[in-house]
Amino acid sequence: ALVSMRQLLDHAAEHGYGVPAFNVNNLEQVRAIMEAADATDSPVILQASAGARKYAGAPFLRHLILAATEEFPHIPVVMHQDHGTSPAVCQRSIQLGFSSVMMDGSLGEDGKTPTDYDYNVDVTRRTVDMAHACGVSVEGELGCLGSLETGMAGEEDGIGAEGKLEHDQLLTDPEEAADFVKATGVDALAIAIGTSHGAYKFTRPPTGDTLSIQRIKEIHARIPDTHLVMHGSSSVPQEWLAVINEFGGAIPETYGVPVEEIVEGIKHGVRKVNIDTDLRLASTGAVRRFLAENPAEFDPRKYLALTTKAMKEVCMARYEAFGTAGNA
Numbered sequence: 528a529l530v531s532m533r534q535l536l537d538h539a540a541e542h543g544y545g546v547p548a549f550n551v552n553n554l555e556q557v558r559a560i561m562e563a564a565d566a567t568d569s570p571v572i573l574q575a576s577a578g579a580r581k582y583a584g585a586p587f588l589r590h591l592i593l594a595a596t597e598e599f600p601h602i603p604v605v606m607h608q609d610h611g612t613s614p615a616v617c618q619r620s621i622q623l624g625f626s627s628v629m630m631d632g633s634l635g636e637d638g639k640t641p642t643d644y645d646y647n648v649d650v651t652r653r654t655v656d657m658a659h660a661c662g663v664s665v666e667g668e669l670g671c672l673g674s675l676e677t678g679m680a681g682e683e684d685g686i687g688a689e690g691k692l693e694h695d696q697l698l699t700d701p702e703e704a705a706d707f708v709k710a711t712g713v714d715a716l717a718i719a720i721g722t723s724h725g726a727y728k729f730t731r732p733p734t735g736d737t738l739s740i741q742r743i744k745e746i747h748a749r750i751p752d753t754h755l756v757m758h759g760s761s762s763v764p765q766e767w768l769a770v771i772n773e774f775g776g777a778i779p780e781t782y783g784v785p786v787e788e789i790v791e792g793i794k795h796g797v798r799k800v801n802i803d804t805d806l807r808l809a810s811t812g813a814v815r816r817f818l819a820e821n822p823a824e825f826d827p828r829k830y831l832a833l834t835t836k837a838m839k840e841v842c843m844a845r846y847e848a849f850g851t852a853g854n855a
């Protein structure tokens with residue numbers, strides 16, 4: 528059944544677990560996530576970006592998600608709009624039946640230009656007023672997402688500040704966060720604590736301080752009733768990079784956020800963990816390997832079924848690690 532983000536994350540907070548929010552664009556992703564949730568008894572957040580709506584079309588996305596609730600009626604599902612760039616975008620998603628929206632007012636309508644604080648408060652508060660009147664939850668964002676190592680936002684996803692960010696811009700200020708939540712009434716807040724979107728987060732193997740756990744603790748202490756959201760939370764599985772590169776790919780050395788660091792964040796108030804890149808890598812690896820090993824095959828179901836299997840394994844691992852398993 529469709530549930531609101533607030534309901535789901537309140538339960539997660541009460542029981543001390545985190546929920547991965549996977550980006551979806553197609554049937555195989557939706558099926559992989561739902562089968563993994565079914566196998567581990569986990570609640571689900573399916574999120575669709577503007578890019579997903581452009582790729583699949585809003586009606587197809589909506590019905591894919593509704594189909595998930597029909598085939599798996601016992602699993603709570605949040606249908607969430609990722610990175611809305613204006614109140615109007617969020618309003619259209621609410622009209623489409625989304626049970627949760629993100630108003631990312633940390634960036635302008637182009638999804639690139641950092642905005643000032645007052646703009647962010649204004650668009651977010653207007654979205655909250657509209658969404659709450661419809662029983663829909665709202666996620667806001669405060670701060671500039673960017674890698675603590677490279678200072679880059681990871682702009683290849685079309686969402687993120689351009690150019691190199693300074694270190695103090697990369698961490699959300701706890702006092703400002705408290706003020707923002709009070710002024711807007713958001714249910715969940717995406718914070719900048721060292722992550723960036725995409726596969727190119729870190730150039731060196733992580734040594735345990737990829738994220739600022741200290742900053743997560745400080746923010747959680749100021750706004751204990753606001754669910755913290757961590758964007759850019761892919762771990763960039765080295766096994767899948769190796770498969771991609773073994774079978775014709777050319778992805779340079781790169782690292783993501785270690786699962787153990789995300790688990791540490793969950794201990795300190797992180798409830799929603801956004802993951803897109805890991806499923807992209809797993810499905811691309813599965814396709815490359817299958818086509819390289821079976822050059823005479825041309826039935827897309829053969830390789831697409833393998834993408835589902837590869838993504839399902841990643842999802843199950845996250846549901847187990849984040850403590851989501853057993854909570855559906």
Ligand code: G3H
Nearest residue numbers: 576578579684685686803
């Ligand atoms: O936040 C970024 C997500 O990875 C969505 O990416 O806009 O390419 O669908 P996308």
Ligand code: 13P
Nearest residue numbers: 725759760761801803804
């Ligand atoms: P990744 O690129 O790390 O998977 O993050 C996805 C995300 O934050 C979507 O909003």
Ligand code: NA
Nearest residue numbers: 633670671672
């Ligand atoms: Na931001």
Ligand code: ZN
Nearest residue numbers: 724758759801
């Ligand atoms: Zn994001």
